[in-house]
Amino acid sequence: MAQITLSKLAHSYHPTPKSEADFALKEMDHVWQDGGAYALLGSSGCGKTTLLNIISGLVRPSHGRVLFGETDMTDAPTAERNIAQVFQFPVVYDTMTVRENLAFPLRNRGKDAEYIKRRVDHIAAMIGMEERLNHKARGLTADAKQKISLGRGMVSEDVNAILFDEPLTVIDPHMKWELRTQLKSLHRDFGHTMIYVTHDQTEALTFADKVVVMYDGRVVQMGTPQELFETPAHTFVGYFIGSPGMNLLDATVQGSEATVNGVPVQLGANYGSVTGRVQIGIRPEFVSLTDEEGLPFRLTRVEDVGRHRIIRGEVFGKPMNLVAPEGQPVGADARVRFAWQMVNVYSDDWRVAPIGARAA
Numbered sequence: 001m002a003q004i005t006l007s008k009l010a011h012s013y014h015p016t017p018k019s020e021a022d023f024a025l026k027e028m029d030h031v032w033q034d035g036g037a038y039a040l041l042g043s044s045g046c047g048k049t050t051l052l053n054i055i056s057g058l059v060r061p062s063h064g065r066v067l068f069g070e071t072d073m074t075d076a077p078t079a080e081r082n083i084a085q086v087f088q089f090p091v092v093y094d095t096m097t098v099r100e101n102l103a104f105p106l107r108n109r110g111k112d113a114e115y116i117k118r119r120v121d122h123i124a125a126m127i128g129m130e131e132r133l134n135h136k137a138r139g140l141t142a143d144a145k146q147k148i149s150l151g152r153g154m155v156s157e158d159v160n161a162i163l164f165d166e167p168l169t170v171i172d173p174h175m176k177w178e179l180r181t182q183l184k185s186l187h188r189d190f191g192h193t194m195i196y197v198t199h200d201q202t203e204a205l206t207f208a209d210k211v212v213v214m215y216d217g218r219v220v221q222m223g224t225p226q227e228l229f230e231t232p233a234h235t236f237v238g239y240f241i242g243s244p245g246m247n248l249l250d251a252t253v254q255g256s257e258a259t260v261n262g263v264p265v266q267l268g269a270n271y272g273s274v275t276g277r278v279q280i281g282i283r284p285e286f287v288s289l290t291d292e293e294g295l296p297f298r299l300t301r302v303e304d305v306g307r308h309r310i311i312r313g314e315v316f317g318k319p320m321n322l323v324a325p326e327g328q329p330v331g332a333d334a335r336v337r338f339a340w341q342m343v344n345v346y347s348d349d350w351r352v353a354p355i356g357a358r359a360a
């Protein structure tokens with residue numbers, strides 16, 4: 001197993017890239033810790049698959065280096081990298097049995113028959129295929145085949161990393177939950193470095209210790225689920241993580257006070273003088289309705305979602321959602337106020353770090 005370092009890594013599929021827009025991956029420097037469970041999250045086309053394929057060696061980066069531990073692997077072929085990769089759709093050998101498919105990576109690495117049998121039996125139990133080990137893969141359903149692909153990805157104990165590219169897309173919802181739990185326990189037992197690509201934030205947040213959010217070819221934040229929730233580093237993280245996402249309002253900020261359309265809003269820290277396009281961000285969980293001072297709120301809709309309600313509306317024409325306890329009355333001329341410790345400040349979409357504590 002190995003720590004993976006991406007050093008000044010960038011990738012363009014154009015032979016002669018002319019501007020940033022020609023890069024599927026913009027320059028990045030990141031270290032993926034040995035043994036970490038990472039989820040790579042972002043909308044379609046943001047570069048997730050490109051990044052995985054660069055780590056596994058299927059794509060050679062046009063710029064920068066990839067290191068495993070201290071070893072430069074940028075030009076090493078896939079076979080030398082000792083990485084297992086599971087794709088969105090099954091890759092199985094139809095003429096082989098389930099057992100032969102699962103054993104394939106171990107045979108390739110010259111493991112002995114007894115070890116192979118033990119590992120294959122163990123993995124077959126994890127993916128619920130013990131009964132079908134001697135069946136040919138041909139004729140199995142797509143979801144059974146995908147379980148074999150997953151099993152084959154997990155069968156080697158000594159891989160540098162296991163990369164999963166939306167592996168549960170074709171799996172039925174109940175089995176999805178079960179397999180995700182299995183992956184998590186596999187990670188606990190063997191401590192493989194795992195990188196798991198998904199569009200789905202629930203999948204990402206339940207699987208990973210660290211969630212890596214990509215937007216437009218960049219990693220915009222690498223953090224724990226709590227960090228992504230409390231201090232989104234970019235407005236995209238605020239919007240993408242959470243349901244509903246973070247509320248954003250244009251503002252001016254001076255010291256520990258923001259002003260939104262002339263109305264003052266307290267902040268939890270001192271930000272000095274912030275320039276650029278300044279916005280304040282607040283999660284719906286930290287917004288409440290008030291009869292006292294606050295920002296004027298125009299209600300548009302109330303959704304009952306089990307134990308709480310999502311109250312949707314507007315503040316100065318901009319969307320403002322809040323999560324409220326079940327049954328909370330909403331007045332026609334309500335105001336909203338924010339838990340000021342939980343307000344974040346953004347300049348040109350990036351979070352601004354406070355420069356000190358708020359003045360008493």
Ligand SMILES: Nc1ncnc2c1ncn2[C@@H]1O[C@H](COP(=O)(O)OP(=O)(O)OP(=O)(O)O)[C@@H](O)[C@H]1O
Binds near residue numbers: 024042043045048
């Ligand atoms: N082989 C290729 N040749 C040219 N452009 C490509 C190639 N593969 C991907 N791209 C482009 O690179 C960008 C990033 O694509 P990538 O597949 O890495 O994104 P993704 O986040 O994995 O998307 P998805 O979630 O839809 O799979 C996209 O603009 C895509 O069109």
